[in-house]
Every structure is written in C-alpha cells, then in structure tokens.
Amino acid sequence: TQLLEQSPQFLSIQEGENLTVYCNSSSVFSSLQWYRQEPGEGPVLLVTVVTGGEVKKLKRLTFQFGDARKDSSLHITAAQPGDTGLYLCAGGGGNEKLTFGTGTRLTIIP
C-alpha cells in the first residue's frame, strides 16, 4: 500500500512569513500533485510535477519533486491570509487513482 505522509499537520504563521510543507513516502510515484482545499469544497489543483528534481513556481509558491520521486515540498514566500487552507499532496501511480496525504492545515494570521 502506498502511503503519503505530510508534515506538519497544522501550521499557523503570521502574514509575511515564509513556510515549507513536506510530503514524504517510501514509494515511488510517477507524478505528484498538490491541491488546496477550502472548507466544504473540493480540492483545487495547484500543480503537477512528474520529473525527479523538478521545480515549479506558481507566483509565491514553489513546488519541488524529490530526485527519487518519493517526496515533495511546497514553499510559500511572504504568506498572505488568502493562502489559508488545507494543502494536500497526491501521488499518481501511473494512469489511475490518486493516493492522498493527510494534509497540512495552514492558517495565515493577518
């Protein structure tokens, strides 16, 4: 069974600070996706990474896929209240279902 562990589970920081959340597994994934989920809504895709060592930037968000394609990180620069939400990583095993992590609940304090 493929498992994805996210850390930290909860993170509360002041507006303007930087933060990094992690997604780790003992399994190799062919792709890894990051989603953000608001309360009562479905996950919204932020990025997909597919190549070991790949780095993608989305404004103030930087995503990295580990060289061995077992882990990933999400770094947010100068966090804003609008970044508040549940961040989920999800591993793709090929062409089928996603395996989700348990999520990191981020709160940005104005």
Next chain:
Amino acid sequence: DTGASQNPRHKITKRGQNVTFRCDPISEHNRLYWYRQTLGQGPEFLTYFQNEAQLEKSRLLSDRFSAERPKGSFSTLEIQRTEQGDSAMYLCASSFFVLASTDTQYFGPGTRLTVL
C-alpha cells in the same frame, strides 16, 4: 479547467435509507473518479470509470455501494441502507486520459452526506 459538478451539495438522511449522488464531469473528459473524504483526512479512492466501463473498485466500496456511468457521461453513486459510518464528503473528479501522459484530475465541490 474548472472542476466536475456534483449534486446535491448536502444530504442529510436517516440510517437505513438509500441515497444517490450525481456527478457531471468536465465536457469530453473520458475518466470519472469517486473518492470519499472523512473529517481531518485526505480523500480516499473508491472507484473509477473510463467512458462507461468501471475499471477498478476499492475494498472500501462495500456491497451497499454501487456506481454507474451508463452513457459514459454523468455518473451516479448510490449507497443502500446507509450507516452512520457513511457520513463523509463524497468527491467526484474527472480527467481526459491519454496513454503515456499524466492523468490530471479536476475535482467537483463534493456532496456532504450526514447519516443520522
């Protein structure tokens, strides 16, 4: 792409009743997925379709659960004889699957089921 659409958004039912949820995928998406998410957890895979064919079902999908996608467009998920443990958010996602490429899934807003 925006996500799939789902209805109802909320459903409250009594234990033992049957419920049915609907998911409409993004236009021309050939794959449709169902996931379940309980409080404080990430979504868990239930089943998926490619066109009208149901290709995989999770062990989480007990005999009381059935999903259909009769014409390869919208899908329904039915739960018979609901139990309190079925209370969860039921999420649908769709994708346009092409061999040898990453299958990017776009989620709907979910249906929140509460079983009393």
